[in-house]
Amino acid sequence: MDTIYGKHVHVLDAANFHAHASRYREVLLDIGAGDGRYTLHTARRRPECHAIGLDACADGLRKSSRTAPPNALYLVANALALPKELANIASHVTINFPWGSLLSALLDTDQALAAGLRAVTRPGATLEIRLNMGALAEIGCPPEAARDQVRRTLWNAGFSEMRTCSLGATELRTFPTTWAKRLAYGRDPRGLLLWANRARKHRHEPLTTRYASIESLRGQQGVYYAPKGAA
Numbered sequence: 441m442d443t444i445y446g447k448h449v450h451v452l453d454a455a456n457f458h459a460h461a462s463r464y465r466e467v468l469l470d471i472g473a474g475d476g477r478y479t480l481h482t483a484r485r486r487p488e489c490h491a492i493g494l495d496a497c498a499d500g501l502r503k504s505s506r507t508a509p510p511n512a513l514y515l516v517a518n519a520l521a522l523p524k525e526l527a528n529i530a531s532h533v534t535i536n537f538p539w540g541s542l543l544s545a546l547l548d549t550d551q552a553l554a555a556g557l558r559a560v561t562r563p564g565a566t567l568e569i570r571l572n573m574g575a576l577a578e579i580g581c582p583p584e585a586a587r588d589q590v591r592r593t594l595w596n597a598g599f600s601e602m603r604t605c606s607l608g609a610t611e612l613r614t615f616p617t618t619w620a621k622r623l624a625y626g627r628d629p630r631g632l633l634l635w636a637n638r639a640r641k642h643r644h645e646p647l648t649t650r651y652a653s654i655e656s657l658r659g660q661q662g663v664y665y666a667p668k669g670a671a
């Protein structure tokens with residue numbers, strides 16, 4: 441798979457990747473990482489966690505990858521064809537403010553994305569998806585429909601439970617990604633957080649949705665989310 445360090449893209453083979461990744465008990469995979477800020481934030485605050493930022497576009501990742509600590513890794517790949525080297529690696533996945541094909545795949549119950557998410561996550565892994573309400577409005581997708589559609593994608597990916605809550609300007613301002621800040625200070629500072637847990641055993645029950653408060657979800661994601669610090 442292709443890994444980026446500053447201006448340079450290298451091929452990282454499975455053996456070298458696993459030798460490095462096996463030093464960490466927890467692995468965060470940030471899909472659609474953009475400029476890689478969230479990966480950097482996590483890697484700096486959690487030296488014991490391997491933080492992997494993945495995006496289809498290499499350019500955005502160049503700057504962060506140059507200054508990243510050894511527990512951060514940046515990959516250039518399409519989320520709809522996740523590298524097979526990542527199989528069963530992630531204890532935690534984030535998809536923050538997706539757009540383009542990544543957003544469409546979440547909303548269209550794309551089988552390739554679901555299969556990829558299922559393949560890269562360990563049983564018990566958590567997944568956080570943050571959606572930009574403005575981006576949903578632009579494509580004519582009401583928040584309730586987005587919730588239902590994402591829920592179906594996650595069910596196909598082996599996730600058993602989903603919690604959801606709204607994000608306002610306060611939450612967006614303190615969340616350490618560039619798009620969270622952009623949204624927070626923009627005209628329509630509204631987001632939607634969907635949190636799900638990869639079932640240890642995928643039961644054939646419908647995936648439930650519970651509406652939760654931001655405080656309760658903050659508790660769930662507390663290890664990765666550091667509201668006081670921006671990267």
Ligand SMILES: C[S@@+](CC[C@H](N)C(=O)[O-])C[C@H]1O[C@@H](n2cnc3c(N)ncnc32)[C@H](O)[C@@H]1O
Nearest residue numbers: 472473474495496518519536539542617618619
């Ligand atoms: C609005 S940006 C959000 C970036 C970052 N997560 C943040 O919160 O600042 C959406 C990102 O999704 C990436 N993206 C869109 N479709 C993708 C795909 N199929 N595979 C990988 N990345 C994709 C884009 O390249 C872009 O960097």
